[in-house]
Amino acid sequence: MQPFVGFVYDEVKMQGQPKSLSIEITLRPHQGIRGRCSQCQRSAPGYDRLPERRWLFVPLWGIPTCFLYAPRRVECAEHGVVVEHIPWSDGKRPVTYAMMGFLARWARRLSWRETAQVFQTSWEAVYRSVEWFVEWGLAHRELRQIESIGVDEIHWGHGLRADNFLTVIYQIDVHCRRLLWVGKRRSEVTLRRGLKALGPEVVKGLRFVCSDMWKPYLNVLAAQAGQALHVLDRFHLTTHLNQAVDQVRRLESSRLRAAGKIQAERLKHMRWPLLRKGSRVRGRARQKLNALLASKMATARAWELKEAFSHLWHYKSVLWAGAFLDFWTERAIRSRLEPMKKVARMLRAHEELLLNWFRAKGEISAGTVEGLNNKIRVVTRRSYGFRTFEAMEIALYHTLGRLPEPESAHRFC
Numbered sequence: 001m002q003p004f005v006g007f008v009y010d011e012v013k014m015q016g017q018p019k020s021l022s023i024e025i026t027l028r029p030h031q032g033i034r035g036r037c038s039q040c041q042r043s044a045p046g047y048d049r050l051p052e053r054r055w056l057f058v059p060l061w062g063i064p065t066c067f068l069y070a071p072r073r074v075e076c077a078e079h080g081v082v083v084e085h086i087p088w089s090d091g092k093r094p095v096t097y098a099m100m101g102f103l104a105r106w107a108r109r110l111s112w113r114e115t116a117q118v119f120q121t122s123w124e125a126v127y128r129s130v131e132w133f134v135e136w137g138l139a140h141r142e143l144r145q146i147e148s149i150g151v152d153e154i155h156w157g158h159g160l161r162a163d164n165f166l167t168v169i170y171q172i173d174v175h176c177r178r179l180l181w182v183g184k185r186r187s188e189v190t191l192r193r194g195l196k197a198l199g200p201e202v203v204k205g206l207r208f209v210c211s212d213m214w215k216p217y218l219n220v221l222a223a224q225a226g227q228a229l230h231v232l233d234r235f236h237l238t239t240h241l242n243q244a245v246d247q248v249r250r251l252e253s254s255r256l257r258a259a260g261k262i263q264a265e266r267l268k269h270m271r272w273p274l275l276r277k278g279s280r281v282r283g284r285a286r287q288k289l290n291a292l293l294a295s296k297m298a299t300a301r302a303w304e305l306k307e308a309f310s311h312l313w314h315y316k317s318v319l320w321a322g323a324f325l326d327f328w329t330e331r332a333i334r335s336r337l338e339p340m341k342k343v344a345r346m347l348r349a350h351e352e353l354l355l356n357w358f359r360a361k362g363e364i365s366a367g368t369v370e371g372l373n374n375k376i377r378v379v380t381r382r383s384y385g386f387r388t389f390e391a392m393e394i395a396l397y398h399t400l401g402r403l404p405e406p407e408s409a410h411r412f413c
């Protein structure tokens, strides 16, 4: 099933006690075939033999299994005395390609810890396997036909230091949505690094770029992908509005409570109903919301502004959308609600980018960036054990990169 040219499967033995069994598969060189140089893979005369080594293979019937082989050293005309080329291993890790592919595929369905437990190996072995799988995929992926990208920041770990943020670049074309790049921090330097990794051909070929109003991103994208239409995406605008409403609610709540007013009661447990889309609030929450709206409290006015804003997305014409935006920001600025005023001023400052949404209509789907962000969160949470950025970076490419995969003789999942 899995022949290696120049090598022979010799002996297969079951070892150990019933509770700690292992299967050992010994290999030996084919007598008539010379070893090959590990540098250039050309066949070369033998030099000597190294001690026997072990490589972890796919467990059979749930029993840990390994390859045993004493590698030869060959004398290559060009490279001198070197270890021979071993076709089941990359020479760096004590795990066979077959096992690395096996672990890496399972590590997409289970957490790394679970994968290690189920297949009786270490977390480290799973990590190294996924790392190899991802490195192979990145080296073999094609970056063609990329027309739209989304750039976003992701919070990671505890705290709000610069190191707690990641910058991600997604491809958000209708035919392909995937993670293209992830890097530490969310500065101009980070994004420049990311665009460089994609290469000038990709960057110059972009037609649409989607991001939040984060200044460093806006600067870099304007400088490097000026030909692309820059769109502020709907998901981020909604987030800004929701945060403003929540801020109004918190300020009002503490003000009322400090003054001993009973209206403070109306704001209790209202955080989530207020953040949801109005038409989706039902039942008791709806009754409370209605009562709150009738009260003409500051929170109610903020909520109404937020709801009114969603009307913007119904427009088809850039002109009408612009007129609505002027009308809405005017209202928000006169509202005397500081957080809402702040959002309105921000929207005014970026009005052109916002209207680009209507110019790009149909080319970028509203839910894409949000959907990918949610998936990233699933990974960063599941991988709570990832203390290093490197491990998480690999996990993200592994689950969201849609990378090509190395061939393997067997498929187990």
Ligand SMILES: [Zn+2]
Residues within 6 Å of the ligand: 037, 038, 039, 040, 041, 042, 076, 077, 078, 079, 080
């Ligand atoms: Zn050589």
